[in-house]
Amino acid sequence: MLHSRIHPIKFITKHGCCVYVKRDDELGFGISGSKLRKYQSLIPYIKQQSIKYAVLIGGAYSNNIAGLAQLLVENNVVPYLFLRGDQVPLYQGNFLLTSLLVPTEQINWVRRENWKYVDAQAEAFLYTLPQPSLLIPEGACMLEALPGSLSLGEDIVRNECEHELLFDHIFIEAGTGLAAIGLILGLRKLKRDSQIHILLLAINEAEFLEKLGGFYKHLVQSLDEDLSWEEIRKGLYFYMPTTAASFGATNQKVFKTIIDIARQDGILTDPIYTSKLFLEAQKIILTTPAITGNILLIHGGGGLGLMGYQQELEKQLRKEKLIK
Numbered sequence: 001m002l003h004s005r006i007h008p009i010k011f012i013t014k015h016g017c018c019v020y021v022k023r024d025d026e027l028g029f030g031i032s033g034s035k036l037r038k039y040q041s042l043i044p045y046i047k048q049q050s051i052k053y054a055v056l057i058g059g060a061y062s063n064n065i066a067g068l069a070q071l072l073v074e075n076n077v078v079p080y081l082f083l084r085g086d087q088v089p090l091y092q093g094n095f096l097l098t099s100l101l102v103p104t105e106q107i108n109w110v111r112r113e114n115w116k117y118v119d120a121q122a123e124a125f126l127y128t129l130p131q132p133s134l135l136i137p138e139g140a141c142m143l144e145a146l147p148g149s150l151s152l153g154e155d156i157v158r159n160e161c162e163h164e165l166l167f168d169h170i171f172i173e174a175g176t177g178l179a180a181i182g183l184i185l186g187l188r189k190l191k192r193d194s195q196i197h198i199l200l201l202a203i204n205e206a207e208f209l210e211k212l213g214g215f216y217k218h219l220v221q222s223l224d225e226d227l228s229w230e231e232i233r234k235g236l237y238f239y240m241p242t243t244a245a246s247f248g249a250t251n252q253k254v255f256k257t258i259i260d261i262a263r264q265d266g267i268l269t270d271p272i273y274t275s276k277l278f279l280e281a282q283k284i285i286l287t288t289p290a291i292t293g294n295i296l297l298i299h300g301g302g303g304l305g306l307m308g309y310q311q312e313l314e315k316q317l318r319k320e321k322l323i324k
């Protein structure tokens with residue numbers, strides 16, 4: 001099972017609270033920690049089914065596509081990509097990395113106005129490929145990635161035992177939602193009732209709960225013990241970002257946060273997911289008196305995303321007069 005460490009951070013300080021970070025970012029360099037957990041069950045499934053071709057859906061700068069492409073190539077699976085975009089975007093960040101891994105002939109561009117049809121288009125393309133082949137939805141948010149995702153909850157319980165503490169509150173961000181769903185189901189399966197705070201970056205609360213319900217149903221069917229929906233649903237709190245709110249958006253505040261966290265805690269965060277989580281968690285913790293005790297922030301990785309924002313980061317360093 002994948003194991004990452006926890007340690008205290010200084011970026012968020014509040015009387016009566018001990019704030020820790022879980023370093024899932026340290027699980028891999030080329031692949032984000034939260035993605036590695038998903039692939040721990042997805043890749044064995046792909047091998048077991050002898051899958052030779054995979055069709056992946058996502059944004060041009062997706063962590064999932066840049067990450068999963070590595071493991072597919074390694075395992076002799078040919079990846080075909082359906083990427084969102086009206087034209088080929090700049091060769092930087094994750095898209096540059098993806099282009100190192102996947103030939104351009106295997107990339108299909110889907111215009112934004114047609115994005116609602118992408119699943120149907122990708123599925124139609126899948127049937128033109130020799131079988132067995134597999135459709136991998138955005139964020140690899142699929143049943144085959146659930147067992148791996150559950151390990152986040154199990155690993156936190158291991159951190160709790162090692163450090164002889166219990167986390168009262170855990171903060172995580174959601175893109176397609178599976179990483180957070182793995183955390184929730186993994187913890188509740190082990191009868192841990194920590195309050196879980198979810199920052200919704202690319203999904204709304206209703207969609208998230210519907211997905212959670214679907215994965216929950218699948219999980220209880222494979223479990224001997226019972227796990228009620230009430231146990232799952234209790235103690236979940238949802239938030240929307242208050243700055244650079246739309247998915248993928250960035251602004252000066254985000255870049256300032258990246259620098260602050262780096263200077264105070266020596267941790268690199270990315271502008272799309274983890275710096276937003278730290279920033280919003282700070283706001284929520286400082287403005288909610290009921291949040292006290294041991295608090296854990298999940299750092300799910302995504303550091304390579306920084307590659308796409310070099311100019312912005314340099315500009316921010318200059319603006320804060322940290323460089324001349």
Ligand SMILES: *Cc1c(COP(=O)(O)O)cnc(C)c1O
Pocket residue numbers: 032034035063064139141173174175176177178179180273274299300301302
């Ligand atoms: C992919 C990713 C997410 C989103 O995960 P989902 O399972 O799609 O919600 C969050 N944080 C980081 C760092 C990621 O790489």
